[in-house]
Amino acid sequence: MRQPASKQKKFDYPAETEGSRLAAKVRKLAGKLTPEEEAGHFQRGLAKIYGGQPKEITGAGH
Numbered sequence: 001m002r003q004p005a006s007k008q009k010k011f012d013y014p015a016e017t018e019g020s021r022l023a024a025k026v027r028k029l030a031g032k033l034t035p036e037e038e039a040g041h042f043q044r045g046l047a048k049i050y051g052g053q054p055k056e057i058t059g060a061g062h
Contacts, residue, residue, distance in 0.1 A: 033041070 030038070
């Protein structure tokens with residue numbers, strides 16, 4: 001016999017936070033990047049995560 005489903009708690013999250021405003025600003029700025037700029041940021045991000053120096057970029061790389 002199945003157990004009765006427990007009630008899920010309703011969480012009260014704010015509609016907007018500092019982080020959500022910052023994320024929207026970053027997305028807006030990122031949308032204006034050229035493919036070359038985007039690829040450069042992507043490569044530098046990978047270098048920061050995995051270590052090492054960013055390599056010369058020939059294409060988008062992702």
